Amino acid sequence: MAFPDSKIPNWVPSSVVAQAMVGILALFILQTLYRVVTNPLSSIPGPFWSRWTNLPVKLRLLSGSKATYVHSLHERYGPVVRLGPREVDVSDVGAVREVHKARSGFLKDPGYYVGGGVRSVFSALDPVFHAQRRRVLGPCFAEAQLETLEPTIVERARLTIAKLGDEMATAGCTDILHWWTLFAMDVISEMCFGESFHMLEVGKKNQYAEDIAEMGSLLPLRGAFPWLIWLAGYVPFFPYFKNVGATRQRVVEYGTARAAQYMRLVESNDSAVRKTLFSSLVAKGGGSNSQQDRKTGSPEQLSQLDITIESQSYITAGTDTTAITLTYLIYAVLRHDAVRARLVGELQSLPDGFTHRDLRALPYLNLVLEETLRLYGASQGALPRVVPPEGAVLAGYAVPPGVVVSTQNYSLHRDGGAYPDAEKFDPSRWENPAPEAKNAFMPFGIGPRNCIGLNLARMELRLCTALFFRAFPDVRLSSKHGMSDADMKPQINFLVMPAGHRCLVELP
């Protein structure tokens, strides 16, 4: 065998080179085998391929079937299942609570959560910084604080109902997912920037919302192959990913302009300035744009830039989540005549000027809400965390430091022990729930990284459901334009999304 183009000197016999190459290959295979066999995760049950790769679950993440697939692995292998050489999923409630509890040491997996190098309450990894931010921002989402913003929600919800009614009358049916998405965007933009995006009036998303949706659509890809986005910066034939930088830039610029505009209004002492989520912080001197405060990262005193970044994360985390959950709530109610009859009856007993406080006290509405959050809450997929340096024992299995441990509501909320006949949409199961049912229920996450917007989400869900079913007690699912249950099959990547990206309803 000759090596004409190589730099190997002529005096080295080619058979020696070939033997060396075979030797290196053999060593590599042996080392890999050794690592696979001695991997501390090898005692954790899982499919055979999980010893070598996590590619099968990554591909399922992209196709929206990871959560159902991982659930099937739990059914086969038990509450702790291996998904790859350095990855496991846990569905044992005690172990899930261990992972997410305060001071557990498990941090959010940076491959999944951190984007754009900015630190918001959502993306921050450092627990000290995060705790300080939550202390500052938590009160903005307290129920009493949100009551001052209730008129914003009601005004936008009434406009949505009017739009739905118009479209059903003129087009014969309407897409509630589309309109609830615009509703949620308008509400959160007004709550962050003091002025709604007015997307409901226009009937479609603005550029900012499109940009945020585009960035969100890349999350599964980023979660599966974080290096791909990095690589895209260097490889010229990835124009799609190259646009991401420009999109992100546009989002920051637009948010900055909106926040600056709001601060100018506040400083002008205009009495017409609308309250925002951040009003109490601004009143205490937050939101300043001085050079000293500009640097993002000061946890106690939020600068204008911090408020812009936080707003962006609320718009990302608080729009589709609310719109999708609300859409599934209506869909589930419309598929169950007895549930609809009882809910509509209860809502019709409300006085005309009802408030969110009245809705909080309605028994059946809240049962329907809990059951929707169990089966159709928007967050059903993996919430990945990294095992701390000291390692962990989860449901009896030792898990070494650095391993990614995920938990998923899809499995927790379908645990037959906690929820008999788990696939059945049955609000009455929450009338007198067993401790197991309460324990496994985590639609908004648990612990210090739970959802900061959960009070806002529940408020929006209650108000919209009440206004919708009072306005349209006889509404039904439509079969126009080929709409069927297949359109509502949940696809789960980062969030749940109906497979058809629509939910059409009509009046009789």
Ligand code: HEM
């Ligand atoms: C039905 C609606 C919603 C659902 C089901 C939901 C669910 C969740 C879940 C499960 C988490 C935990 C994520 C994790 O542990 O990795 C979370 C976190 C978060 N959510 Fe929500 N969410 C909803 C609405 C909202 C709204 C309206 C807002 C906005 C204002 C919001 C803002 C956030 C933020 C900022 C975090 C990160 C909190 C932190 O890490 O400290 N969410 N949400």
